[in-house]
Amino acid sequence: MNAIRYPDGNVLLRNLSREFPVVTHGEGVYLYDAQGRRYLDGSAGALVASVGHGNREVADRIHAQLLQVAYVNGTHFTTEVTEALAARLCAHAPAGLRRAAFLGSGSEAIEAAVKFARQLCVERGQPQRTRVITRVPGYHGNTLYALSMSGRPHYQTFFGPLLSEVVTTPAPYPYRCGLEDYARDGAAHYARLLEETLQRVGPDTVAAFVAEPVIGSSAGAAVPPPGYFEQVSAICRRHGILVIADEVMCGCGRTGRFFASDQVGLTPDLLVLGKGLSGGYAPLSAVLVREDHLEELRQGSGGFMHAQTYLQAPCMTAAGVAVLDYYERHDLVAHAARVGAHLQRRLREVLLPLPHVGSVQGVGLMAGVELVEDKATKRPFPRTRKVVEGLLAELFSRGLVLWPNTGHADGTNGDLLMVGPPLIITEPQVDELVDLLARGLTRFLERS
Incomplete structure (x- = not known):
């Protein structure tokens, strides 16, 4: 056949x-x-x-974990391999990101990150922060809210009535930016567009700004102009908006740095990984969050209100540990x-x-x-x-x-x-x- x-x-x-x-x-x-x-x-x-x-190096490690224990409920147990993966990622993550949760896909992780941002706003007594700002072009996943955040208008044809309202701002795209000098003028130009968008919708209604440090297939690996993320991060901090770095495609060494955020001068409040983290040997994604934000949740409702069947499953996290070991050895x-x-x-x-x-x-x-x-x-x-x-x-x-x-x-x-x-x-x-x-x-x- x-x-x-x-x-x-x-x-x-x-x-x-x-x-x-x-x-x-x-x-x-x-x-x-x-x-x-x-x-x-x-x-x-x-x-x-x-x-x-x-x-074979990676596959054998996953096989060994499967024989030990393949699945536990992440709301009941943790495992050594899951703790090891979290420790490894957080040790090298952008400043402040000290906790990690593990899920089965980039779409799930993006949705979890947005839920974390929304819950944190509620815990802070800011329930009016219901909006998320994303960029066009851009892509953040295929579940319904992740798809809502993806700057691909053609999806509206089939799924428009099912999608949620999100706010969009233009993404840096050198080939079609229309600027005389993208490297010189790009950061200020796109930061101004973001500020204008915030003023239009009301910055106190926005919970999070979601961006790919290096844009994936939606803009053909577009790299931001120098200073872009420093400027947009400063705007978000000034307005109390959390910054979520979507590194599902561009993370895990793809750009020549393990975290693409480090390469473009971004220190996010939340960071999402996927794809290359497991190398395709098991479904796996990660959400990294700040310890101080987690403490706010601990003092409020007592924890993050999110769980899924394969949350922290060792059959997945074993793949992540095996891949990271392979990265280091080679x-x-x-x-x-x-x-x-x-x-x-x-x-x-x-x-x-x-x-x-x-x-x-x-x-x-x-x-x-x-x-x-x-x-x-x-x-x-x-x-x-x-x-x-x-x-x-x-x-x-x-x-x-x-x-x-x-x-x-x-x-x-x-x-x-x-x-x-x-x-x-x-x-x-x-x-x-x-x-x-x-x-x-x-x-x-x-x-x-």
């Missing part, structure tokens, strides 16, 4: 009109299907597989910074001269490539042409897997590719990735 096509199989697949190869195994940065075809996983799945596929964050610099340089050298490549941006092993119909005006391709979907199919046929996004340019149009391979990738494998991408892109655009 080389593929399953709905309704031939029983799995409810994400796309009902394409065939899905059956993966049999993975090794390092490569995946292999039932027909023996090899794929370079240039996006680590959805920027998840941080320590690569088929990592100095993986430093490796990601070094090889990431090579990736960024090669992508720019090879892709920017090509027709229809509008921008290449990013940091570390996280990059975005924006395709445009007209480079002079930055005009995007019409969405009806489905350019990025066609390109992905071309690349897939050549054995390269990347991650797409659409709609960032104006809410409807816009074609982006995300490059984010496993952190174990080598420089020769980066060259292979860039070569496959360039040849596939050139061939696809010649035919289009």
